[in-house]
Amino acid sequence: MTESKLLEAAVAGDDRAYAELVEPQRGALHAHCYRMLGSVHDAEDAVQETLLRAWRSLSSFQSRSSLRSWLYTIATNVCLRAIERRPGRVLPIDYGPPADPHRPLGEPLVESTWIEPYPDERLDLDDGLAGPEARYEQRESVELAFIAALQHLPARQRAVLILRDVLGFSGAEVAAALQTTPASVYSALQRAHETVDHHLPELSQQATLNSLGNARLREIVDRYVQAWERHDVGAIVAMLTESVTIAMPPTATWYRGRETVAAFLGARPLDGSLRWRLTPTRASCQLAARADLWDPATGSFRPHHIAVLTLRGGLIDEINTFHEPWALTSHAPEGDGCRRGRS
Missing domain, CATH: 1.10.10.10 (Winged helix-like DNA-binding domain superfamily/Winged helix DNA-binding domain)
Incomplete structure (x- = not known):
C-alpha cells in the first residue's frame, strides 16, 4: 500500500496500517530523541510516547506537512517536556575535576547522570548529510x-x-x-x-576514522584488545596521547594524562589479578571494545564494561568505559550498524 493509502486506513482506525506507516521512521526518531536526551533508554520512552500521541491525534494530520516532519515535531516536543523533568546528562569529564589514581574510586552515582553510548546496531545511517540544510554528518551526530x-x-x-x-x-x-x-x-x-x-574537538571522530582507513583502525582496536588481555600497561600507554583521559560511568571518577592513566591501570584493572576477555565492537559510531571479566565463582566470563575509544590522529585520546548492564547487553559485535562508506 502507498503511504496515502496506509494513512487513510490508519485514520479509519486500522492499527496495523498505522504500524506499517510509522515503522520506517522509528529508528531515525529514536536517534533524534537520543540526541535530545543523551540516553538510549529515555529515547526509547520518548519514541513510544511520540508514536502513541501521533496515533491518538492522527485524524488531525492534514498532510500540510510531510508525515516525517509531523512525527519529528511531536517527538521534539515530547523530548522538551522530558528535559524539564530530568537533570541534564554529562560525561564524567564535565561533572568534576580529575582524580588522583592513588585514591579509592568514587561510589557510583544513583541518579541518571551520565550520557549513554549509542548502540551502532540500532543505526542505519546514510553517508554524509541528511539534506542540503544540514551542517553535521549523520554519524558525527551520535559521537x-x-x-x-x-x-x-x-x-x-x-x-x-x-x-x-x-x-x-x-x-x-x-x-x-x-x-x-x-x-x-x-x-x-x-x-x-x-x-x-x-x-x-577540532576534528570529528568520523573525519579521524576516515583519514586512518579500515586497516589502521583494525590494527588499533586489535592492539588495544590484546594489550588489555595481557595486562600489558606499557603497550596500552604507547597507544595514548599525552593528554589522554579515562572515565568510568556510573562513577564520577576520571583521570587525565598518560602517566596518571598508566598508574591507574597498573594499580587496578591490569594489576595481573583479573582475567579479561575483550571483543572489538562499535558504539556511538566510534571504535569500542566490550570487556568480559572471568568470574571464578561461576567458572565463566561475565560482562564488565564497554570501552568507547576516541582517537586523535592514530592515538587514543579518550577511553570512556561504561559499566551499566544495559551498555553491555545492547552492543553487538563489530560489523553491525554504523557503516562507514569511505576509508
Missing part, C-alpha cells in the same frame, strides 16, 4: 563528543540545532515545530553554534 556538546545547550536551542543542522529541516519548518518565528530560530541557532563549537 560522544557531539552528544556531550549538545547537553550544554538550553533545551530549545538544542532542538533548533538538531532539527536544522542534523536533520536538515528549513528554518520555517523548525519554527513551525517549535511554534516560534524563523527569526527566533536563526537567533537561537547562532547562539547554539557558539556553544557547541566551543565544546567540540
Whole structure:
C-alpha cells in the first residue's frame, strides 16, 4: 500500500496500517530523541510516547506537512517536556575535576547522570548529510563528543540545532515545530553554534576514522584488545596521547594524562589479578571494545564494561568505559550498524 493509502486506513482506525506507516521512521526518531536526551533508554520512552500521541491525534494530520516532519515535531516536543523533568546528562569529564589514581574510586552515582553510548546496531545511517540544510554528518551526530556538546545547550536551542543542522529541516519548518518565528530560530541557532563549537574537538571522530582507513583502525582496536588481555600497561600507554583521559560511568571518577592513566591501570584493572576477555565492537559510531571479566565463582566470563575509544590522529585520546548492564547487553559485535562508506 502507498503511504496515502496506509494513512487513510490508519485514520479509519486500522492499527496495523498505522504500524506499517510509522515503522520506517522509528529508528531515525529514536536517534533524534537520543540526541535530545543523551540516553538510549529515555529515547526509547520518548519514541513510544511520540508514536502513541501521533496515533491518538492522527485524524488531525492534514498532510500540510510531510508525515516525517509531523512525527519529528511531536517527538521534539515530547523530548522538551522530558528535559524539564530530568537533570541534564554529562560525561564524567564535565561533572568534576580529575582524580588522583592513588585514591579509592568514587561510589557510583544513583541518579541518571551520565550520557549513554549509542548502540551502532540500532543505526542505519546514510553517508554524509541528511539534506542540503544540514551542517553535521549523520554519524558525527551520535559521537560522544557531539552528544556531550549538545547537553550544554538550553533545551530549545538544542532542538533548533538538531532539527536544522542534523536533520536538515528549513528554518520555517523548525519554527513551525517549535511554534516560534524563523527569526527566533536563526537567533537561537547562532547562539547554539557558539556553544557547541566551543565544546567540540577540532576534528570529528568520523573525519579521524576516515583519514586512518579500515586497516589502521583494525590494527588499533586489535592492539588495544590484546594489550588489555595481557595486562600489558606499557603497550596500552604507547597507544595514548599525552593528554589522554579515562572515565568510568556510573562513577564520577576520571583521570587525565598518560602517566596518571598508566598508574591507574597498573594499580587496578591490569594489576595481573583479573582475567579479561575483550571483543572489538562499535558504539556511538566510534571504535569500542566490550570487556568480559572471568568470574571464578561461576567458572565463566561475565560482562564488565564497554570501552568507547576516541582517537586523535592514530592515538587514543579518550577511553570512556561504561559499566551499566544495559551498555553491555545492547552492543553487538563489530560489523553491525554504523557503516562507514569511505576509508
